[in-house]
Amino acid sequence: MKIIVNGEEQEHNIPLTVTSLLQGLDLRTEQVAVEVNLTILNRSDFPTWNLQEGDKVEILNFIGGGSSPPRHNRGGNRYESSSFA
């Protein structure tokens, strides 16, 4: 079956639980959040949640962050403002 994981189309055998998807990606379940078709899963559901054809899966974790980067511009500062001495 085809599912979309973090925006990338992937082919998987069925059945496929969230836990086995994460294991296949070498991800530790205690460090990620998983959203399937906009529903956020409880970690306790990972082992029993069977993914279905066409599911949109988002896997997220924590990265370094202080405050907002501009929306369309992760990485650099689009607005190079003048410096004040």
Added chain:
Amino acid sequence: MSHHPLHDPFIIAGREFRSRLLVGTGKYKNFEETRHAIEASGADVVTVAVRRVNITDKNSENLLDYIDPKKYTILPNTAGCYTVEDAVRYARLARAAGVSDLVKLEVIGDERTLFPDTAGLIEAAKILIAEGFIVLPYTNDDPIVAKKLVDIGCPAVMPLAAPIGSGLGIRNPYNLKIIMETVKVPVIVDAGVGTASDAALAMEYGADAVLMNTAIAGAKDPIMMATAMRYAVDAGRLAFKAGRIPRKLYATASSSIEGML
């Protein structure tokens, strides 16, 4: 019984912290530098962002392998969210990825200034508080908005000193002072600090804590700056509690003239 002057715990929503400096984890060269800077800062609370895992690079490292959640209180933010819906979604994802109900709520109104959309902020805060989140809102230096955030149940407010990453320091000390006098919850000055004196000043005005990222991560020597910020926050806090002398236009001799020849 007297306590050490630096024994001055900072309490948010019943959680006690030693340090009054909260730090972000963005913009560092690598996780190793992040870890060293955070250690040097003495911070107990560190902010993180929630983003898609890099699934194509299996060797990509995890921030939490460097910042031990048993040692630090992880404060996820909703950075990069420009709508109520996005901010609420990211807060829920942060809770699912983490271990606590804490969230630093940001609803950004504009890309150029990154000023908060305070109407959206209040709306998102209401939704999240109803879901049991402990919402620490990144807000403008607006005393009315700060009061509203407290009224709906935020256990602290985090007004900005200046735009995020600008390093301009405290642009509106009078409004910040009014916020500190208006609300009965901790006031954490968040964003805009440029150097140690800005942090000290925020604390001297009576802020309960200061949150920063770029001022440390963007310094030529982030670890040294983290140390400077740690001292600045302590010094500012002590000066605030000690009570400064009034400003006077003319001199007041500090040596007695008695006994002079």
